[in-house]
Amino acid sequence: MLKDKFYKEIPNVIHPKEKLVATHCSYCGMQCGMNLRVDTTKNTIIGVEPRYDWPVTLGKMCPKGVTAYQQTNHDDRLLRPLIRDDASTKGTKEGFREATWDEAYELITRKFKELQTEYGKDSLSVYSGVSMTNEKCYLTGKFARVALQTRYIDYNGRFCMSSAAAGFLRSFGVDRGSTLPWTDIHETDCLFIAGSNTAECHPTSMFRVWEVQSRGGYLIVVDPRETPLARRADIHLDLKPGTDLALANCMVNLLIQNGYADEKFTLAHTNGFEETKELVSQFTPEYTSEITGVAPEKLIRAAEIYGKAPNAIVMFARGIEQQTRGSDNVSAYTNMCLVTGKIGRPKSGVATLTGQGNGQGGREHGQKADALPGYRKITNPKHVQEVCSVWGIEPEEMPLPGVSAYEMFELMHNKTIRALYLLCSNPAVSAPNLNDVKAALKNLDFMVCSDMYLSESAEFADVVLPSVTWSEDEGTVTNLEGRIIKINKAQEPIGESKPDWLIAVELAERMGRGKYFSHLTTAAKVAEEFRLASKGGYADYYGATWDKIEKQNGVFWPCKDENDPGTPYMFLNQQYYHADGKAKICALPYRPPAEEPCEQYPLRLTTGRVVYHYLSGNQTRRISFLHDMCPEPYVEVHPDTAKQYDIVHDELVRLYTRRGEAHFKVKVTEAIRKDTVFVPYHFGHELAVNLLTIPALDPMSRMPEFKACAAELEKTVISKEAVR
Amino acid sequence: MKKLLYIEMDNCIGCRSCLAACTQCGGHDERNRNYVYDVNPLVNRQTIPLMCLHCVNPACARSCPAQAIQITPEGAVLSAMVEKCIGCQNCTIACPYGIPKFDEEQNFMYKCDLCYDRTKEGIPPMCASVCPTNTLQWITEDELEMKQEQHRLGKWMSSHQPFDPLEGETNVKISLPGILQGKQKLF
Numbered sequence: 001m002l003k004d005k006f007y008k009e010i011p012n013v014i015h016p017k018e019k020l021v022a023t024h025c026s027y028c029g030m031q032c033g034m035n036l037r038v039d040t041t042k043n044t045i046i047g048v049e050p051r052y053d054w055p056v057t058l059g060k061m062c063p064k065g066v067t068a069y070q071q072t073n074h075d076d077r078l079l080r081p082l083i084r085d086d087a088s089t090k091g092t093k094e095g096f097r098e099a100t101w102d103e104a105y106e107l108i109t110r111k112f113k114e115l116q117t118e119y120g121k122d123s124l125s126v127y128s129g130v131s132m133t134n135e136k137c138y139l140t141g142k143f144a145r146v147a148l149q150t151r152y153i154d155y156n157g158r159f160c161m162s163s164a165a166a167g168f169l170r171s172f173g174v175d176r177g178s179t180l181p182w183t184d185i186h187e188t189d190c191l192f193i194a195g196s197n198t199a200e201c202h203p204t205s206m207f208r209v210w211e212v213q214s215r216g217g218y219l220i221v222v223d224p225r226e227t228p229l230a231r232r233a234d235i236h237l238d239l240k241p242g243t244d245l246a247l248a249n250c251m252v253n254l255l256i257q258n259g260y261a262d263e264k265f266t267l268a269h270t271n272g273f274e275e276t277k278e279l280v281s282q283f284t285p286e287y288t289s290e291i292t293g294v295a296p297e298k299l300i301r302a303a304e305i306y307g308k309a310p311n312a313i314v315m316f317a318r319g320i321e322q323q324t325r326g327s328d329n330v331s332a333y334t335n336m337c338l339v340t341g342k343i344g345r346p347k348s349g350v351a352t353l354t355g356q357g358n359g360q361g362g363r364e365h366g367q368k369a370d371a372l373p374g375y376r377k378i379t380n381p382k383h384v385q386e387v388c389s390v391w392g393i394e395p396e397e398m399p400l401p402g403v404s405a406y407e408m409f410e411l412m413h414n415k416t417i418r419a420l421y422l423l424c425s426n427p428a429v430s431a432p433n434l435n436d437v438k439a440a441l442k443n444l445d446f447m448v449c450s451d452m453y454l455s456e457s458a459e460f461a462d463v464v465l466p467s468v469t470w471s472e473d474e475g476t477v478t479n480l481e482g483r484i485i486k487i488n489k490a491q492e493p494i495g496e497s498k499p500d501w502l503i504a505v506e507l508a509e510r511m512g513r514g515k516y517f518s519h520l521t522t523a524a525k526v527a528e529e530f531r532l533a534s535k536g537g538y539a540d541y542y543g544a545t546w547d548k549i550e551k552q553n554g555v556f557w558p559c560k561d562e563n564d565p566g567t568p569y570m571f572l573n574q575q576y577y578h579a580d581g582k583a584k585i586c587a588l589p590y591r592p593p594a595e596e597p598c599e600q601y602p603l604r605l606t607t608g609r610v611v612y613h614y615l616s617g618n619q620t621r622r623i624s625f626l627h628d629m630c631p632e633p634y635v636e637v638h639p640d641t642a643k644q645y646d647i648v649h650d651e652l653v654r655l656y657t658r659r660g661e662a663h664f665k666v667k668v669t670e671a672i673r674k675d676t677v678f679v680p681y682h683f684g685h686e687l688a689v690n691l692l693t694i695p696a697l698d699p700m701s702r703m704p705e706f707k708a709c710a711a712e713l714e715k716t717v718i719s720k721e722a723v724r
Numbered sequence: 725m726k727k728l729l730y731i732e733m734d735n736c737i738g739c740r741s742c743l744a745a746c747t748q749c750g751g752h753d754e755r756n757r758n759y760v761y762d763v764n765p766l767v768n769r770q771t772i773p774l775m776c777l778h779c780v781n782p783a784c785a786r787s788c789p790a791q792a793i794q795i796t797p798e799g800a801v802l803s804a805m806v807e808k809c810i811g812c813q814n815c816t817i818a819c820p821y822g823i824p825k826f827d828e829e830q831n832f833m834y835k836c837d838l839c840y841d842r843t844k845e846g847i848p849p850m851c852a853s854v855c856p857t858n859t860l861q862w863i864t865e866d867e868l869e870m871k872q873e874q875h876r877l878g879k880w881m882s883s884h885q886p887f888d889p890l891e892g893e894t895n896v897k898i899s900l901p902g903i904l905q906g907k908q909k910l911f
Contacts, residue, residue, distance in 0.1 A: 013842055015750055047748050050853040061854045066744040189910050199737035203856035210735050210857060214903070216910040228737035228769045232904075308911050611739045625744050639766065649766065670767045 029354030029480035079495025129424030130362025133475025141366025167330020173577030179349035190309035195319020242593030242708030248332035260307030265341030344571035361478030374537015404702030429616035594696030601710035617682035660691035738771030787818035
């Protein structure tokens with residue numbers, strides 16, 4: 001990989017009686033390089049040192065990254081399995097006692113077998129996550145299908161990357177989050193960033209973003225809030241939450257109307273241009289302004305800049321994806337690249353800013369309800385055959401497709417699903433409509449939770465298994481570029497905690513399925529089988545050996561064999577992954593969000609993130625620096641709106657929707673639309689804004705609409721002490 | 725070649741990674757010694773870092789009755805020497821930027837030492853190492869000259885001084901907000 005203009009040769013500081021272990025951060029899709037400082041007298045992680053030679057992030061880290069090492073030896077770590085004997089305490093932290101692994105495993109297998117005997121194989125379910133290595137993600141899919149033999153498996157990426165995946169699959173026939181390496185970003189001429197709070201959620205991208213402007217390039221930002229990114233944008237398109245599809249259609253319309261479409265390109269390499277041209281023609285700046293609330297002249301100027309730019313990159317994130325039209329939004333913004341031909345070459349393309357550390361890899365290898373390793377489909381007999389030959393089972397044994405994450409909770413309500421094996425996720429904070437989700441968890445006959453800490457979700461479990469942090473295991477992760485990287489072990493697991501791949505193997509053995517798992521005695525052995533299972537799929541990792549990853553500073557998939565260096569740039573030959581080799585320009589009619597503001601609920605509630613916390617906050621809320629910087633959620637309100645409601649900065653208000661309510665402190669700021677309020681979602685129990693959010697799902701991706709629902713707020717007379 | 729800390733105010737996103745990283749420098753007792761301020765919190769998200777500027781003739785050291793504040797040959801103004809500091813807090817009052825912090829329990833002042841363990845070897849201080857936005861940069865004098873040429877901040881200032889927006893001479897250099905003013909666009 002070429003070294004870019006920011007790269008500098010800088011030595012590291014190594015203190016006496018310490019060593020450095022080169023690895024990556026545990027948190028977001030940036031997967032910033034870092035060195036963990038290990039005390040060699042105690043073999044304990046004690047700090048962090050920048051990894052200046054990691055080509056993507058060059059030693060840079062956000063405050064989560066700098067303090068990530070504090071997770072490993074944290075006082076809150078679970079050191080031994082916990083068992084709850086009295087089910088009446090479910091939903092609280094109370095009632096757990098420590099147990100041995102043998103007792104915990106015995107109880108789990110006995111319960112699982114009883115339930116499967118009485119209610120069938122599919123009465124069990126697995127709900128997993130993608131903040132873990134590819135090896136773990138792969139094995140979790142195999143564990144559900146082969147060890148538990150259930151159809152019901154899905155994962156928290158459903159609330160994160162599922163719309164990006166569905167949209168890219170439709171547009172390109174392949175879902176790799178970025179068509180180009182991150183080291184191209186600062187060299188483009190125009191960044192068009194929609195629904196991404198990049199400065200807070202992917203901070204280490206920011207030096208490249210600012211460099212575009214320092215070079216005289218343009219930054220266009222689409223966001224209802226004036227985020228730290230939008231603050232410096234050349235154009236800030238401050239749209240109403242949930243109206244992206246209209247805005248994207250307007251951009252495409254203006255690009256075509258003003259002669260920026262590359263008709264030679266669209267003819268040769270795409271389908272759907274004419275149909276889309278027809279559909280978007282109604283999205284004039286004026287009409288679009290009525291829907292989105294963005295001034296027509298800003299829309300015109302934005303399209304002009306993107307159209308004129310010699311090179312441009314369209315980027316987006318959960319802002320556009322966590323909507324009932326999320327996959328449509330992805331395809332619609334991608335249309336901008338396809339109509340103008342600004343794709344399939346360096347410095348131009350499209351990228352989604354992947355949320356979770358392994359949000360890319362974790363969605364490719366069989367944790368999705370309908371997916372198998374290598375991004376294969378469980379509904380495709382050929383794909384099933386290919387995976388069965390690696391797993392050693394008969395195709396008839398492969399379970400049917402399951403249902404999406406939120407739909408699993410619905411099946412828990414009606415007792416179709418009676419037991420849950422939860423790992424690497426905290427849906428009691430991160431799922432929408434939490435009152436219903438918590439009731440569903442309580443309704444289970446039996447629940448197991450594997451976690452490093454006693455999360456809000458673990459409070460609903462009968463058995464809690466102590467898993468390891470990222471720094472106590474090794475494996476690969478695929479970052480937001482599609483680059484497969486290596487996570488290295490810096491310390492032995494503390495207490496009796498175990499990596500999730502090992503727990504899966506040991507449970508499989510006790511479920512009588514050991515012959516399919518017992519050979520997987522190390523993470524490296526899981527990696528070997530996983531690469532083989534991905535071979536021939538379009539997310540082909542077969543050639544991405546750990547050796548090659550270390551040597552090359554990562555390997556971009558697809559990487560088909562030993563001699564293949566990988567694929568940093570997608571579509572350089574203008575070959576897309578649909579059968580005819582063409583990309584699809586999609587004609588997508590606009591629909592408003594599932595719930596529009598009304599007289600009773602006149603405000604638009606949108607949710608998101610702060611720089612100090614990651615996902616449900618189960619990890620970051622425990623880190624003292626991060627907790628001190630953002631100890632509790634708040635509701636952002638425009639000063640005019642605050643005046644209208646007779647509320648002031650720091651006052652506690654009751655925010656409510658048709659589904660629930662919560663009390664938040666008001667943060668008055670002009671950096672938000674007057675018709676919109678915002679709450680960060682990283683907090684649990686009574687502080688969870690997901691008590692209020694709507695479980696309306698995107699029909700393609702099954703992504704819930706976290707980004708837009710109707711809400712109302714009122715002054716409250718309840719004292720702060722009474723609430724907290 | 726001599727390197728120095730350079731602060732490009734406009735780039736700050738308020739992530740406070742510099743504060744977290746400050747605790748990671750070997751000699752810092754896991755306490756941070758720098759600041760990030762919200763410029764206009766009820767209006768927008770603009771923030772600026774405030775680091776010790778390592779004045780050439782520092783008010784903190786001048787005000788110290790015990791000569792506890794040493795200046796290294798490279799110009800780093802160090803924390804008060806524990807054995808000399810009498811805890812009078814003159815320095816905390818004297819510093820025009822409010823940099824020195826005071827440990828009430830142990831009765832001594834501590835402040836940014838420009839990660840002297842690192843910077844004396846030419847390795848960037850922790851804050852500039854991690855800064856995700858290049859608000860804090862560790863650059864050569866040549867690079868500084870190029871920056872000053874590009875930004876030409878003097879022309880926006882009544883004083884028409886070419887660059888230095890500060891009163892006294894400092895070893896840390898800063899840009900005033902406005903680095904994109906007058907920027908020639910690519911197209």
